Amino acid sequence: MLSEEERAEIEEEATKYKYRKAVGPEALKIVQKNRRWISDETLKEVAAFLGMTADELDSVATCYNLIFRRPVGRHVIFICDSVSCWIMGYEDVRDYLFQRLGVSFGQTTSDGRFTLLPIACLGACDEAPAMIVDEQLYTMLDAAQIDAILERYQ
Amino acid sequence: MDKPLTQNFRIEEEPPSIQEYEKSGGYMALRKALEIPPQDVQRLVKESNLRGRGGAGFQTGMKWSFVPMGPDAPRPKYYVVNADEMEPGTFKDRYLLENDPHQIIEGAIIGAYAIEAEFSYIFLRWEYRRAARRIEKAIAEAYQRGYLGKNILKSGMNLEMHLHVSAGRYMCGEEFGLLDALEGRRAHPRAKPPFPQVCGLWGRPTVVNNVETVANIRHIIMNGPEWYRGLSLSGDGGTKLFGVSGKVRRPGLWELPMGISLEELLVEHAGGMQEGYRLKGLLPGGASTDFLTHEHLQVKLDFDSVQQIGSRLGTGTVVVLDDKTCPVGMVHNLMEFFARESCGWCTPCREGLPWIEKTMAAIENGNGKPGDIEMLEEQTRLMAPGNTFCALAPGAMEPLQSAIKHFRDDFERHISERRCPWRK
Ligand SMILES: Cc1cc2nc3c(=O)[nH]c(=O)nc-3n(C[C@H](O)[C@H](O)[C@H](O)COP(=O)(O)O)c2cc1C
Ligand code: SF4
Ligand code: FES
Numbered sequence: 161m162l163s164e165e166e167r168a169e170i171e172e173e174a175t176k177y178k179y180r181k182a183v184g185p186e187a188l189k190i191v192q193k194n195r196r197w198i199s200d201e202t203l204k205e206v207a208a209f210l211g212m213t214a215d216e217l218d219s220v221a222t223c224y225n226l227i228f229r230r231p232v233g234r235h236v237i238f239i240c241d242s243v244s245c246w247i248m249g250y251e252d253v254r255d256y257l258f259q260r261l262g263v264s265f266g267q268t269t270s271d272g273r274f275t276l277l278p279i280a281c282l283g284a285c286d287e288a289p290a291m292i293v294d295e296q297l298y299t300m301l302d303a304a305q306i307d308a309i310l311e312r313y314q
Numbered sequence: 315m316d317k318p319l320t321q322n323f324r325i326e327e328e329p330p331s332i333q334e335y336e337k338s339g340g341y342m343a344l345r346k347a348l349e350i351p352p353q354d355v356q357r358l359v360k361e362s363n364l365r366g367r368g369g370a371g372f373q374t375g376m377k378w379s380f381v382p383m384g385p386d387a388p389r390p391k392y393y394v395v396n397a398d399e400m401e402p403g404t405f406k407d408r409y410l411l412e413n414d415p416h417q418i419i420e421g422a423i424i425g426a427y428a429i430e431a432e433f434s435y436i437f438l439r440w441e442y443r444r445a446a447r448r449i450e451k452a453i454a455e456a457y458q459r460g461y462l463g464k465n466i467l468k469s470g471m472n473l474e475m476h477l478h479v480s481a482g483r484y485m486c487g488e489e490f491g492l493l494d495a496l497e498g499r500r501a502h503p504r505a506k507p508p509f510p511q512v513c514g515l516w517g518r519p520t521v522v523n524n525v526e527t528v529a530n531i532r533h534i535i536m537n538g539p540e541w542y543r544g545l546s547l548s549g550d551g552g553t554k555l556f557g558v559s560g561k562v563r564r565p566g567l568w569e570l571p572m573g574i575s576l577e578e579l580l581v582e583h584a585g586g587m588q589e590g591y592r593l594k595g596l597l598p599g600g601a602s603t604d605f606l607t608h609e610h611l612q613v614k615l616d617f618d619s620v621q622q623i624g625s626r627l628g629t630g631t632v633v634v635l636d637d638k639t640c641p642v643g644m645v646h647n648l649m650e651f652f653a654r655e656s657c658g659w660c661t662p663c664r665e666g667l668p669w670i671e672k673t674m675a676a677i678e679n680g681n682g683k684p685g686d687i688e689m690l691e692e693q694t695r696l697m698a699p700g701n702t703f704c705a706l707a708p709g710a711m712e713p714l715q716s717a718i719k720h721f722r723d724d725f726e727r728h729i730s731e732r733r734c735p736w737r738k
Contacts, residue, residue, distance in 0.1 A: 176476040178516050182498035185481040189440075223500040223657075224481035226440050238441070242402035243601055244559040246647045247639050280400050280484060280651060281601075282441055283408040285559035285631070286566050295443045 162205050166191055170209065180210055184220045188227050197228040225279070232275040233268040235313040238292045241278040244285035249302065253289050256303035260310065273313070316545055317569040318533040319526070319553060323413040329448055332455035335416040341461055343532035347424045348469040352383065355428040359531065361539035363551035367406075368396055368487075368524030369600070369628050370705075371550075371617035380511035381429040381519045390433050392520040393426035394496070395528050397438040397445070398480060398487035402601040402651055403633035406555040407525035409567055411438070411445035414529075415452035419475070421531035423461060426473050429521050434475040437492050440482055449477050484655035488704050489522045491657070502659050503704035526555055548573030548616040556615065558584040560634030561591045567631075573619070577611040579632065591636040595720055599628020601648050602709025604716035605635070625716070640736035641721040642728050645713055646674035652710035662697050663707035669693070670714065682729035691718060 162170075169190045174183045187206050188198055195202060198221060200214075207217040221227045239245075239254055257276060261269050268275040284290040287299035298309055322330050322338060330338070347355050360375025382388060395418060399407040411418060418436070426434045436453075438446055453475055456462045464472050483501050485491035491501035493515050514520025530552055534542045543551045550572045556579050557567040563585030570579065576598070580586065587593055595605045598615070604625035606613070613623050620627040635644055653667035670693050676682050694715040697707040718725060727735055 176478075177496075177498070179497075182496065184498040185495070186479070186498075189479070189481060220498065220500055224483055226480075226482035241647070242651055243597075243644060243647050244403050244633055247560050247633070247635070247644065279441065280655065281402040281404065283399050283405040285403050285405045285633070286557060288559060288565075292441060292443075297441075297443070 162191065162209055163194070166194065167209065170206075181212060184210060184212065184217055185224055185227065188217075188221055192228060196234075197231050203229075231268065233272050235273060235294055236275045236277060238277050238279035238282075240280070240282045240284070240288070240290045242281035242285075244281070245289040248288035250289045252303055253291070253301045253306065256306055260306060274310075315571070317553060318537075318545075319410065319417070319529050319555060320413070320569040322417065323409070325413060329413050329415055329452075332416060332452070332459055335414075336459075339536070340416055341420055341459075343535040344420050344423055344427075344461060345467060347427055347535050348467060348471060352428050352430055355424065355535065358539050359428065359534055362530075362534040362542040363539075363549065364527065364530050364534060364542070365550050365617055366524055367526035367530075367554070367629070369401070369602070369626075371627060374523065374527055374530075377511065377523075378425075378429055378521060380509060381521060382512065383430060387430065388518055391429055391431040391518055392515045393422060393429060393431040393434045394492065394515070394520060394522045395422050395434070395436040395525060396487060396489075396492060396522050397436055397442070397449075397525045398492065399442070399525070400439060400484045400487055400655075401629055402648065403559060403597060404557070404600040404629040404631045405559070406557055406567060406629060406631055408442055408445060409555070410525050410529050411442065412448055415445075415448045416456070417529050417532065418449070418525060419452050419456050420461070421528035422475065423456075423466070423473060424531050424535060425521065425523060425528060427471055429519070431519075431521070432472055432474065434473055435478045435496060435515075436475070437478050437480060437486070437496065439480050439486075446477065446479055453477060483657075484651075485657045485704075485706065488706065491704070492522060493520065500657070502657055505703070546572040546616070548614050549618065550616045554615070554630050556583070557631035558634060559631070560596075561588045561636040561639075562586065562634055563588055573614045573616045575611070576606070576613050576615055576632075579615065580611070580634070584632075584634075587634075587636060591638060593634065594637045594639070594641065595635040595717075597628075597633040597635075597713060598625050599630050600633070601651060602626075602705070602712050603628040604712045605720050606716075607720050626712070638736070640678070640734055641717055641724050642674065642678050643734065643736065645717045646671070646678045648713050649674050649710065652706065656706060657704075660703045660707075663702050663710075666693050666697055667707065667710060670710075677725060677728045678734055680728065680731075680733040682725075682732075684729060686729060687718060687722070687725050690714060694718075 365371040485501040486495040490504040510520040649671040653671040658664040694711040699708040
């Protein structure tokens with residue numbers, strides 16, 4: 161069931177657009193904030209709330225990179241795999257993350273702590289390589305710093 | 315040297331509040347604009363020769379002039395700021411959004427006034443968290459001070475402005491993809507015409523402008539088109555945010571006159587190559603531009619000059635390839651990006667890009683075959699402009715075709731040596 165707060169937040173968002181349907185992606189982001197990912201159940205609830213079919217909303221959901229249709233860990237690491245970061249040593253940072261977390265892209269650590277995903281250019285190319293953990297941007301990464309950063313996320 | 319776009323920047327600190335912004339002349343341009351008819355605002359921008367900073371370089375005043383005006387025009391009309399910035403190698407709009415949000419909001423209000431729009435959206439990619447907080451705050455401040463809402467500064471103008479945070483996709487930066495995303499649908503391009511200026515968001519007249527384009531508007535209104543053209547060293551008006559990334563001594567972002575030379579940008583501002591590295595090539599304006607090399611260092615960085623030598627100014631953010639980095643690997647990385655972000659709407663792009671990506675991977679890993687290069691060249695022709703719905707696929711072909719042209723030996727070596735010569 162959508163909570164009171166979720167409903168209120170979605171309603172508030174819907175006032176910004178001409179039609180209620182426009183709020184689909186945002187509504188999914190709102191519930192994802194609380195539930196970490198969009199299960200089929202959640203998708204159906206949001207669709208019903210917006211007066212859409214679940215299929216209709218799912219076709220929107222699957223178009224966007226940041227709507228998770230599978231469970232993710234408590235913290236999501238997005239590492240930039242685009243060109244400037246690639247030139248500046250992204251592969252070393254990525255490989256170190258793979259090794260440290262024991263997962264590769266799209267996977268979650270067995271303790272449910274981290275999910276690791278690649279992401280397109282974070283607009284920090286002048287300080288490459290870059291990554292985001294949850295909502296925090298980290299730049300000029302090298303493998304040595306990774307341990308200290310991961311420590312901050314339990 | 316005048317640096318209007320970055321004059322209020324104080325990196326590492328909070329950006330100017332609305333009071334500080336006003337103290338430095340903020341919202342004066344809006345007051346000025348509201349005193350003249352919208353068409354005159356359009357005319358001033360046209361005379362300034364401001365060209366869109368989102369990549370294609372279309373004349374901004376011209377774009378505005380296609381919007382139906384007056385009492386019989388379809389309504390509401392929309393003015394949309396494109397802050398999606400996902401082009402790899404491009405990082406200019408983030409600086410603008412984070413460091414002077416009111417400059418963008420003031421520019422957007424003036425833009426909306428110029429086309430008689432009642433609604434404005436700032437379409438921001440989710441990953442720009444700091445920018446989101448700052449823009450949100452600035453919009454609220456602008457409402458409080460009467461620059462947004464009903465009867466703005468008693469001029470009779472009404473404007474509702476909202477921040478829309480994307481759920482992530484490169485296609486959302488494409489004009490029509492962006493409008494689809496705002497409508498809550500999958501981001502796809504649409505056939506043109508009709509253009510958005512006539513039939514855009516929810517079928518109504520809409521202008522989409524890039525963040526940096528919008529940042530210029532208030533300065534043009536404040537100081538006039540002549541002053542604006544005078545900032546530039548070439549025919550395209552104004553200054554430009556130029557950036558450099560890769561193995562240079564001082565990667566970064568600078569506001570410089572439009573038309574400065576590539577060499578000046580690379581040597582004087584970016585400090586030249588890092589110790590032990592030499593320049594092999596560069597993308598002048600993000601991932602979807604053609605490689606340039608040494609022989610092009612004297613080119614003036616403006617839209618026409620870069621086009622004349624076979625590339626594009628694009629976003630004006632240079633990605634440098636050094637001699638210790640594999641050009642095939644670099645292009646492979648770019649193709650992975652484009653293949654992943656293709657929206658799948660048209661066949662050449664949906665089928666072609668993954669195929670190119672796999673071929674590039676094979677070459678890079680030492681499994682390339684004779685004939686692969688010719689096949690890649692064939693693909694670049696199949697995905698030339700006009701063969702696909704949007705510019706994503708033709709844009710992807712620009713670095714590929716130019717890499718084959720400039721670094722063909724390197725492609726051939728990978729195939730004949732059956733390995734990447736750059737990897738141990
Ligand atoms: C796939 C694709 C992605 C794009 N992404 C962006 C973007 O993130 N930001 C942007 O301003 N323009 C982007 N553009 C260009 C826009 O379609 C459009 O030309 C631009 O926003 C117009 O603004 P301007 O006239 O101020 O340059 C993209 C184009 C394509 C084909
Ligand atoms: S060129 Fe690619 S991204 Fe553009 S419409 Fe066609 S499939 Fe979609
Ligand atoms: S390429 Fe990684 S931040 Fe731009």
